[in-house]
Amino acid sequence: MASYLRTITGSSSSNTSSSIPTDTLGKRLVKWALIIGVPTAVCVAAYLVYRQQQEQAKKSATRRSPLPTPLSKVNEDTTTTSENRLKNRLTLAIDLKNEGNLKYREQNFNEAIEAYSRAIEVCPVESTEELSQFYQNRAATWELLKDYEKVVEDCSKAIELNPKYVKCIQRRARAAETMGNFELALEDYSTVCFIDSYQPAYIMAADKVLTDLAKRYLENLPPSTAELSKDYVRTSLNEFEDDPILNESFINEIRTSQPDSSLARAYQAFDEGRFTDIPSLCTNELESTDDSPYKLQTLLLRGSFYLLMGNYAEAVADFDAIINDPNVTEKIKMNAELKRANTKIHQRDLEGAMYQYDECIRNHPNECSPHVHRGMLKTLLESYNEAHDDFIEALKISPTNLRAKYQKLINDAKIGAKEHQSESIEQALNNFEEYYDTCKQDIYYALAITSCYLDNDRKDRALEYLNKFVKEIPSNPTLLALKAYE
Structure with a gap:
């Protein structure tokens, strides 16, 4: 597939003569990230990717030659024979793919690649869905062999056949990032953000790529560029409902009872947007006394910002210390x-993440949030039916939980699209609209419903809602940026 971000223009995406060079685009995206915040830059990039994708699809449809129509006098037996040959070739290709899967599971990767290659060779070109899967399977094998150039090559072929192949776009993004091709990685992470309703995991991945782009394109970066943007921090922390470290009563208690403490100064840094100062201030708090009544909250605050800064080992160490403390409350532990x-x-250990979500649900069987988070991960993994079960369970526990409600609707729309059930998609979109009055100032809801409409080729409704959200949340940089590039 063509590299969409490399051909975005300032006026019309069809005007190839005014395409933005890769280095100019990189600088522009970095500028967006540093000025208006990483999530905003990602959302703008994702929207531009979508717009360019639509133009490319139209051009491809125009250029595509129609399939030859059989002459009326062609013998029907000949047509039937031709169809049977295609079916036989497809059946053989699927058998070879299954053989490749077996070799893959047995870790005989070279034999798996050989089987997938033969499947690609015999598969009819008309069977685009199956052919894209064969390329994606071979790409997965190349990834285990660390041949990232071939990963990108095979993923590109699969994506050309199936432009919304999320798993394959993710894989190409990982390979491109490993190779240092940050422009392609950003393009793919932005595309996945858009297709999958701006899930925070993808925004975080794009954040890392934007940081790498900044290091490459901007010389002598001032220290302030290392700061986390307020928009990014707000979006990321919003992912965790009822977060104890953001409880206003707790923060007021700290400021009243210990106004000169390092923890109080950490919250002052939070208010002032000096987010990278917070971990060191929390460390000072922990080292100042051995019996602080706020030890667990301080660890949680420090771990949260280690996570946002990409210091994953330090974050996990803090979270483990909290979880293993005998005096921890259920809310802080969860x-x-x-x-x-x-x-x-964020470490791309999805199996480990799923195991820990399972463990969290076992530890807190009557809590809604663990089911919502596990359901979101299952949606990302395209396990839509399992995700549906999690959202249903979450709503049984907390019937009014809005996050569970609209995450379920995102998933319902994806089930409808996967099963080609237009009525299911329409029902999900209509149900989404019912929450507008309640959620119209929720940026997650705004991005989710807008991208759901665009993902289902309903640009008119997407733009209608985007205009509404800009009026309801007039200072939100993400919505303003999307509106500016409309």
Whole structure:
């Protein structure tokens, strides 16, 4: 597939003569990230990717030659024979793919690649869905062999056949990032953000790529560029409902009872946007006394910002210390468990993240949030039916939980799209609209419903809601940026 971000123009995406060079685009995205915040830059990039994708799809449809229509006098037996040959070739290709899967599970990777290659060779070109899967399977094998150039090559072929192949786009992004091709990695992470309703895990991945782009394109970066943006921090922390470290009563208690403490200064840094100062201030608090009544909250605050800064080992150490403390409350322990699982996602250990979500649910069977978080991960993994079960369970526990409600609707729309059930998609979108009055100032809701409409080729409704959200949340940089690039 063409590299969409490399051909975005300032006026019309069809005007190839005014394409933005890669280095100019990199600088522009870095500027967005540093000025308006990483999530905003990612959302803008994702929208531009979508817009360019639509133009490319139209051009491809125009250029594509129609399949030859059989002449009326062609013998029907000949047509039937041709169809049978195609079916036989597809059946053989699927058998070869299954053989490759077996070799893959047995870790005979070279034999797996050989089987997948033969499947690609015999597969009819008309069977685009199957052919894209064969390329993706071979790419997965190349990834285990650390041949990242071939990963990108095979993923690109799969994506050309299936432009919304999320798993394959993710894989190409990882390979591109490993190779240092940050422009392609950003393009792919932005595309996945858009297709999967701006899930925080993808925003975090794009954040890392934007940081790497900044290091590459901007010389002599001032120290302030290392700071986390307020928009980014707010979006990321919002992922955890009822976060104890953001409880206003607790923060007021600290400021009243210990106004000169390092923990109080950490919250002052939070208010002033000096986020990278927070871990060291928390360390000072922990080292100042052995019996602080706020030890666990301080660890949780420090671990949370280690996570946001990408210091994953330090974050996990803090979360583990909280979880293993005999005096920890259920709310603080659950929050630490969820953030530890979230750290695993950012480390790309999805199996480890799923295990920890399972453990969190066992430890807190009557809590809604663990089911919501596990359901979101299952949606990312395209296990839509299992995700559905988690969202249903979350709503049984907390029927009014809005996050569970609209995450379920995102998942419902994806089930409908996967099963080609237009009525299910429409029902999910209509139900989404019912929460507008309640959620119209929730940025997650705004991005979710907008991207759901665009993902289902309903640009008119997406733009209608985008205009509404800009009026409701007039100072939000993400919505303003999307509106500016409309």
